[in-house]
Amino acid sequence: MDKIETGLRKIKSLFGKRALHSLEDLMVYSYDATKMKGAPHMVVYPENEEEVRELVKIASEYEIPLIPRGAGSGFAGGVVPTDEGGVILSAESMRRIKDIDERNMIAIVEPGVITGDFHKTVESMNLFYPPDPASLEFSTIGGNVSTNAGGLRAVKYGVTRDYVLSLRVVLANGSVIRTRAMTVKDVAGYDITGLFVGAEGTLGFVSEVTVKLLPKPERKGTLLAFFRTSIDAINAGIEVIRNGVLPATMEFMDKTVIDLVRFGSTLSVPEGISAALLLEDDGFEESVLRSLKVMKEVCLKNGAIEAEGTIEKEKANEMWKIRRAISPALAKLAPFRFNQDVVVLRTKIPELLKKAEAIANLKNLKIANFGHMGDGNIHVNFLYRTKEEEKRAKEAVGELLKVVVELKGSITGEHGVGRAKLQFIKEFMPKELIELMKGIKKIFDPKNIFNPGKLIPYD
Amino acid sequence: MTKFELFEYLKDYATYNAIICAKCGQCRVLCPIYESTGKEFSTARAKVSLIEMAIFTNYIPGERFYEIMSQCTTCMGCREKCTNDVRMDLIIALGRFIWSERRGSTSLPLFFEVLKNSRRLGFLLKILRPFQNLFLNHNSPRLKKLFKRTYIPRIEKKFLREEFNEIIVKAEKERGRVIFFPGCFLDFFFPEIGTSVIKLLTSFGISVVLPKNWSCCGIPAIGFGELMSAYRMAAINAEILERIGGDLIITACGSCGATLKDHAPLLFGWKDKKIEETGKRVKDIMEFIYSDDEFKKIRDMNSNHIRAFYHPSCHLKRGMGVHKEAVEVLKYLKNIELKEMEEKCCGFGGSFNIRWYDFSVEIGERRINAIKDDPPDYLLTGSPGCMMQFRDIISREKIKIEVTHPVVLMWREIEKELR
Numbered sequence: 001m002d003k004i005e006t007g008l009r010k011i012k013s014l015f016g017k018r019a020l021h022s023l024e025d026l027m028v029y030s031y032d033a034t035k036m037k038g039a040p041h042m043v044v045y046p047e048n049e050e051e052v053r054e055l056v057k058i059a060s061e062y063e064i065p066l067i068p069r070g071a072g073s074g075f076a077g078g079v080v081p082t083d084e085g086g087v088i089l090s091a092e093s094m095r096r097i098k099d100i101d102e103r104n105m106i107a108i109v110e111p112g113v114i115t116g117d118f119h120k121t122v123e124s125m126n127l128f129y130p131p132d133p134a135s136l137e138f139s140t141i142g143g144n145v146s147t148n149a150g151g152l153r154a155v156k157y158g159v160t161r162d163y164v165l166s167l168r169v170v171l172a173n174g175s176v177i178r179t180r181a182m183t184v185k186d187v188a189g190y191d192i193t194g195l196f197v198g199a200e201g202t203l204g205f206v207s208e209v210t211v212k213l214l215p216k217p218e219r220k221g222t223l224l225a226f227f228r229t230s231i232d233a234i235n236a237g238i239e240v241i242r243n244g245v246l247p248a249t250m251e252f253m254d255k256t257v258i259d260l261v262r263f264g265s266t267l268s269v270p271e272g273i274s275a276a277l278l279l280e281d282d283g284f285e286e287s288v289l290r291s292l293k294v295m296k297e298v299c300l301k302n303g304a305i306e307a308e309g310t311i312e313k314e315k316a317n318e319m320w321k322i323r324r325a326i327s328p329a330l331a332k333l334a335p336f337r338f339n340q341d342v343v344v345l346r347t348k349i350p351e352l353l354k355k356a357e358a359i360a361n362l363k364n365l366k367i368a369n370f371g372h373m374g375d376g377n378i379h380v381n382f383l384y385r386t387k388e389e390e391k392r393a394k395e396a397v398g399e400l401l402k403v404v405v406e407l408k409g410s411i412t413g414e415h416g417v418g419r420a421k422l423q424f425i426k427e428f429m430p431k432e433l434i435e436l437m438k439g440i441k442k443i444f445d446p447k448n449i450f451n452p453g454k455l456i457p458y459d
Numbered sequence: 460m461t462k463f464e465l466f467e468y469l470k471d472y473a474t475y476n477a478i479i480c481a482k483c484g485q486c487r488v489l490c491p492i493y494e495s496t497g498k499e500f501s502t503a504r505a506k507v508s509l510i511e512m513a514i515f516t517n518y519i520p521g522e523r524f525y526e527i528m529s530q531c532t533t534c535m536g537c538r539e540k541c542t543n544d545v546r547m548d549l550i551i552a553l554g555r556f557i558w559s560e561r562r563g564s565t566s567l568p569l570f571f572e573v574l575k576n577s578r579r580l581g582f583l584l585k586i587l588r589p590f591q592n593l594f595l596n597h598n599s600p601r602l603k604k605l606f607k608r609t610y611i612p613r614i615e616k617k618f619l620r621e622e623f624n625e626i627i628v629k630a631e632k633e634r635g636r637v638i639f640f641p642g643c644f645l646d647f648f649f650p651e652i653g654t655s656v657i658k659l660l661t662s663f664g665i666s667v668v669l670p671k672n673w674s675c676c677g678i679p680a681i682g683f684g685e686l687m688s689a690y691r692m693a694a695i696n697a698e699i700l701e702r703i704g705g706d707l708i709i710t711a712c713g714s715c716g717a718t719l720k721d722h723a724p725l726l727f728g729w730k731d732k733k734i735e736e737t738g739k740r741v742k743d744i745m746e747f748i749y750s751d752d753e754f755k756k757i758r759d760m761n762s763n764h765i766r767a768f769y770h771p772s773c774h775l776k777r778g779m780g781v782h783k784e785a786v787e788v789l790k791y792l793k794n795i796e797l798k799e800m801e802e803k804c805c806g807f808g809g810s811f812n813i814r815w816y817d818f819s820v821e822i823g824e825r826r827i828n829a830i831k832d833d834p835p836d837y838l839l840t841g842s843p844g845c846m847m848q849f850r851d852i853i854s855r856e857k858i859k860i861e862v863t864h865p866v867v868l869m870w871r872e873i874e875k876e877l878r
Contacts, residue, residue: 024523028505073484331543
């Protein structure tokens with residue numbers, strides 16, 4: 001304990017007023033979007049890489065856990081301190097866009113840059129940074145990198161990993177590495193960059209991110225289709241892609257969800273349907289119009305009752321409103337839910353939905369499914385109100401994850417492991433892989449100071 | 460109502476809201492404080508979790524608790540962004556209430572005691588009026604340093620209550636009748652707004668009942684956490700407005716309107732049904748003009764070429780739900796070139812401006828910076844609070860823009876047409 005106290009005092013003198021440790025400030029940095037809680041010992045706001053290096057050196061010497069944190073909007077408790085506490089290494093004061101190279105189409109940013117702000121900046125230069133997690137208005141690039149965040153446009157554009165060219169990382173021994181050249185191609189050696197993307201801050205502190213940019217698409221075309229059954233909807237989605245259109249977005253909504261949001265919408269939602277698809281493609285106007293035509297034809301051929309496409313912004317907004325209305329509508333149905341972000345192959349989605357439904361029936365719970373059908377990433381939500389229902393919902397989650405593993409899918413498609421899914425990693429990940437991860441962790445961070453108690457199950 | 464009753468009610472209310480708060484972080488997107496600090500402790504979810512700690516644990520709120528709670532302009536941007544409809548504004552009001560109880564200030568309740576009676580307040584201000592130059596002399600550098608502000612509203616030469624002595628201002632061909640609730644600022648500091656409202660309404664056949672005795676709406680008291688004072692004020696107003704009768708109540712101050720229509724009914728409506736009933740009758744002046752087709756005649760009238768920006772006051776837009784109406788009505792003016800400013804708080808926030816003046820100015824400067832390269836003739840906004848803030852920033856930066864209320868501009872432009 002004394003050792004930690006000495007270390008904390010040193011950190012305090014290093015950061016002065018930028019180190020907070022009042023009870024109130026610790027409380028405020030004790031949670032993320034999971035509602036889990038765990039108090040840190042201190043919160044610090046380094047302003048540059050050099051300060052992070054100094055901090056890491058002290059933390060290593062006195063073995064104080066460091067918890068890198070962006071916006072704290074994660075869904076896995078990745079930034080929630082464990083019982084050990086530690087120092088929150090907030091990236092909130094590192095929010096400069098250092099450089100945007102228009103001709104080479106790359107940008108260099110600090111980890112605290114808010115993704116949505118970055119979008120706006122590059123789009124004003126006719127450039128495009130595709131990763132768009134739902135939290136983009138407030139989550140940070142550093143956080144997106146550390147969780148390898150996905151987004152609604154992932155079907156066509158992929159996830160954060162696909163845009164990270166190179167990183168600067170402060171390692172546990174206080175040294176700094178650049179993981180890769182900033183060029184489009186570089187195959188020299190292991191893919192160290194890839195290792196840090198999605199590492200949830202367990203291997204080091206990402207102090208600078210170089211990302212790849214694309215030309216900004218000219219137009220967007222949006223299509224909303226309603227189906228009699230979920231199987232029809234999933235089939236139609238698969239067929240759309242097989243018929244030559246890889247849409248940016250392919251969102252699925254089940255019956256519960258549609259029945260919830262239909263009244264708030266200005267669009268007429270036909271009766272007797274149990275699934276809907278929201279498709280969106282982007283590109284030149286001519287190509288978007290062609291995509292819309294193909295998507296509509298394929299949907300109608302595959303059992304859609306109704307399918308309507310548009311390139312008008314306002315009309316598209318009305319369609320998106322349905323998708324965006326889901327979360328608030330679910331909150332009104334029941335105050336709490338376990339939102340799982342499981343992922344399977346596209347063709348396995350009908351089976352997943354069927355089994356999830358069966359689990360919900362068995363446990364007598366309300367269930368709502370929606371999400372990124374194009375990636376096979378479906379948000380299965382078990383809703384609950386009471387403590388008693390919560391217990392059943394927890395069991396249901398366990399059952400669901402078993403099903404997902406049986407279907408050769410993964411228990412998390414975009415939220416990450418953090419603290420929330422640690423037990424499931426232990427249960428479902430092959431032992432050899434866990435051992436390998438432990439080995440990697442040991443190479444980078446032998447004293448286990450970076451975000452301990454996350455991602456890798458010990459004991 | 461006792462303090463205890465109020466606390467128990469608010470505690471239950473906050474508990475429910477704290478439960479449905481998913482701590483997702485979305486609340487920071489429109490937050491002017493977060494825009495400045497960029498730190499988690501400025502977010503609304505941080506305030507929610509501090510309240511949780513204050514009501515569910517043995518934690519005794521300290522100075523830092525109040526610091527965080529007081530860093531809020533009450534713009535309700537968090538509430539607008541929240542997907543779960545958490546009433547952060549009321550949670551913050553509870554936070555300030557808890558603190559004010561702990562601190563046990565005696566001067567603040569006394570101050571609000573004065574605001575409770577507009578006759579008494581008017582009398583007091585009338586006595587102070589001749590001497591205001593002594594202490595509000597804008598040219599004295601020493602006082603400037605003391606007050607920091609470059610603009611301080613002056614007690615007007617003629618109050619609204621002195622301009623219109625009668626209780627009912629009759630329209631010539633009466634089509635309807637409304638009650639006009641001016642509030643402190645429109646009566647004593649910006650009577651031009653009140654005059655414009657009354658003259659505009661009466662020239663279109665709407666008679667105006669101008670109550671001579673009312674109370675401050677209570678928003679400053681809510682801002683300082685003096686909820687008991689705010690309750691008494693709301694009760695007095697409900698009583699007076701009910702006695703006058705069943706007409707619509709028109710406000711021209713977004714903050715008064717939001718308090719009467721939204722805040723007071725939510726905080727105290729459960730105890731006093733009159734407060735809730737009064738709230739249902741409240742309409743903003745622009746909302747009223749928009750709803751009455753007779754005013755569309757303004758479109759046929761001549762007006763000067765005007766370049767104006769409209770700043771959506773948070774209390775008007777988020778508190779009263781009036782935005783489109785105000786913009787549409789302004790467009791009735793024939794030669795207006797109207798642009799809308801970003802829907803972001805000006806940074807005033809009443810008690811916030813007093814406690815965190817530099818902070819408040821920083822936020823206000825960002826708004827003015829966005830329009831200063833091509834300054835318009837007018838900057839229009841529906842709350843005297845925003846007006847004061849913008850006038851301060853503009854005189855500080857020495858830019859020439861006239862900041863006023865939309866209704867003042869409307870009346871100025873069409874007055875001669877009606878003669």
